[in-house]
Amino acid sequence: MTANGMPASTIASSAPCAPPTGNLVPLLHEIRHALTRWLEQGEEHVIDLRSIPLAPGEEDSLLEQLGEGEVNARLSITGPSDIIETRYPAVWLITHYNENESIIGRFIEICEVPGILKSQADDIRAGLERLEDQLSNAETRA
Amino acid sequence: MSKDKTLGETLQERGVSRRSFLKFCATTASMMALPPAMIPVIAATLEKLRRPSVIWLSFQECTGCTESLTRSHSATIEDLIFDTISLDYHHTLQAASGSAAEHAREEAMQENYGNYILVVDGSIPGENNGYSTIAGISNKAMLLEVAAGAAAIVAVGSCAAFGGIPKADPNPTGAVSVSDLIKDKPIVNIPGCPPIPAVITGVLVQFLTFGLPELDQLGRPAAFYGNSIHDRCYRRPFYDKGLFADSFDDEGAKKGWCLFKLGCKGPTTYNACATTKWNDGTSFPIEAGHPCLGCSEPDFWDAGSFYKALSTPTEDIGKTAVYAGAAGLIAGAALGASLRARKQSAVKNHERVTIDDLDQES
Ligand code: SF4
Numbered sequence: 001m002t003a004n005g006m007p008a009s010t011i012a013s014s015a016p017c018a019p020p021t022g023n024l025v026p027l028l029h030e031i032r033h034a035l036t037r038w039l040e041q042g043e044e045h046v047i048d049l050r051s052i053p054l055a056p057g058e059e060d061s062l063l064e065q066l067g068e069g070e071v072n073a074r075l076s077i078t079g080p081s082d083i084i085e086t087r088y089p090a091v092w093l094i095t096h097y098n099e100n101e102s103i104i105g106r107f108i109e110i111c112e113v114p115g116i117l118k119s120q121a122d123d124i125r126a127g128l129e130r131l132e133d134q135l136s137n138a139e140t141r142a
Numbered sequence: 143m144s145k146d147k148t149l150g151e152t153l154q155e156r157g158v159s160r161r162s163f164l165k166f167c168a169t170t171a172s173m174m175a176l177p178p179a180m181i182p183v184i185a186a187t188l189e190k191l192r193r194p195s196v197i198w199l200s201f202q203e204c205t206g207c208t209e210s211l212t213r214s215h216s217a218t219i220e221d222l223i224f225d226t227i228s229l230d231y232h233h234t235l236q237a238a239s240g241s242a243a244e245h246a247r248e249e250a251m252q253e254n255y256g257n258y259i260l261v262v263d264g265s266i267p268g269e270n271n272g273y274s275t276i277a278g279i280s281n282k283a284m285l286l287e288v289a290a291g292a293a294a295i296v297a298v299g300s301c302a303a304f305g306g307i308p309k310a311d312p313n314p315t316g317a318v319s320v321s322d323l324i325k326d327k328p329i330v331n332i333p334g335c336p337p338i339p340a341v342i343t344g345v346l347v348q349f350l351t352f353g354l355p356e357l358d359q360l361g362r363p364a365a366f367y368g369n370s371i372h373d374r375c376y377r378r379p380f381y382d383k384g385l386f387a388d389s390f391d392d393e394g395a396k397k398g399w400c401l402f403k404l405g406c407k408g409p410t411t412y413n414a415c416a417t418t419k420w421n422d423g424t425s426f427p428i429e430a431g432h433p434c435l436g437c438s439e440p441d442f443w444d445a446g447s448f449y450k451a452l453s454t455p456t457e458d459i460g461k462t463a464v465y466a467g468a469a470g471l472i473a474g475a476a477l478g479a480s481l482r483a484r485k486q487s488a489v490k491n492h493e494r495v496t497i498d499d500l501d502q503e504s
Contacts, residue, residue: 021376021379022379046178047178048172048177050172050173051172053376053416053417054376055376056425077159077162078158078162078165081165096165096168102422102423102424104169104423105168105169105172107178116161116164116165116168120161121160122160123159126157
């Protein structure tokens with residue numbers, strides 16, 4: 001077998017249009033069940049979109065159906081992350097990008113506020129130290 | 143990063159925010175195909191980790207595996223991975239050369255004897271040292287020496303895992319895999335030509351976080367190699383309906399139908415390409431219109447033509463495979479076992495294929 005064995009037309013093969021996997025509707029039902037569970041028991045739920053086979057175009061169609069709601073936050077943390085509340089309150093779409101703005105992870109979280117949006121205790125502590133340093137420096141200068 | 147500080151302490155010192163770290167853990171869990179519930183566990187374990195020493199040996203290889211690894215995700219996430227380990231020896235990546243490089247290897251071995259991780263890429267040639275030596279030491283001698291003090295070995299790429307292309311018929315150098323020579327150490331195989339970069343780093347992180355991962359019968363981590371390409375292929379609905387492309391430019395090909403008849407090895411190939419994908423999750427060969435070559439399976443180079451359909455037809459999978467609705471998981475374990483058995487018989491029956499044969503087929 002040599003590379004010459006490769007039919008030339010492979011290279012020119014056009015991008016295939018995608019057959020649907022049929023996973024879209026079950027996914028929306030999973031979200032529906034999770035919302036009910038949150039209302040009844042306060043239970044949070046996370047779905048990793050990378051773990052589900054979706055045909056090209058299907059993810060876009062999912063995002064379209066979820067739409068955008070009242071909150072749209074962009075985090076700057078080793079590449080940006082978008083935290084969007086969809087048109088269904090408590091259904092959050094979290095997209096992590098690397099520094100080249102390529103998507104490296106996409107999750108749907110069913111909760112009041114995604115954990116990563118909250119200020120984190122370690123960062124609060126470090127921030128407090130910075131503020132204290134700044135104030136003591138200012139006092140020394142005065 | 144100092145060796146006695148934990149990863150958490152070092153990251154904090156460097157001003158890496160907790161949010162960044164959580165993002166890293168979330169994307170790593172996703173990459174490792176772990177349920178999102180594991181994200182806090184990964185965070186808690188990595189945070190407390192002290193930097194383990196890694197020695198990386200490259201034998202008969204094309205450096206494609208290292209190329210693949212160094213293109214893993216963004217520089218920042220990769221930095222985090224490299225911050226997690228102490229890469230004490232790697233011919234291609236280290237600045238030192240000659241005797242200084244070998245000295246670094248010996249020193250790392252002495253300091254961490256019994257505890258370091260040995261990563262190997264490339265196959266190991268037979269007795270004739272002329273095929274591949276490093277600093278006058280034969281590949282085999284170096285492997286045996288370094289493996290003796292390793293806690294575990296990670297064989298990266300199809301060459302280290304199974305012999306790969308150097309071992310292809312007629313195997314002029316007498317190439318063998320790591321597991322052909324080492325029998326008394328845990329070995330994790332990460333095959334692929336090259337392996338998906340995120341899988342290499344994912345296995346390293348998994349190893350550091352949870353210890354030795356669950357392995358299949360070929361020593362591959364189940365988290366990445368548990369499903370066949372076919373189990374997770376987005377063209378699968380066409381396969382199930384019996385809709386196949388018959389050539390690379392017919393109507394079926396244009397409509398994105400299944401590539402089975404064009405030689406797709408997806409049904410007998412276990413890897414994460416269909417979900418993790420390549421180039422930062424952009425696509426994978428089948429999405430680009432090319433059948434899977436099966437590069438992460440043993441002896442893929444000798445398994446007949448890349449463009450000839452698997453010689454043993456697979457079962458009428460349409461009737462047995464079940465898409466498990468909500469989570470989109472596929473009940474593929476039993477199916478996988480039957481396909482693996484069929485692959486073995488298919489490999490046995492494969493005859494050599496020439497370019498003339500290919501012409502006749504197309
Ligand atoms: S044979 Fe190949 S293209 Fe067809 S469904 Fe299976 S993996 Fe996909």
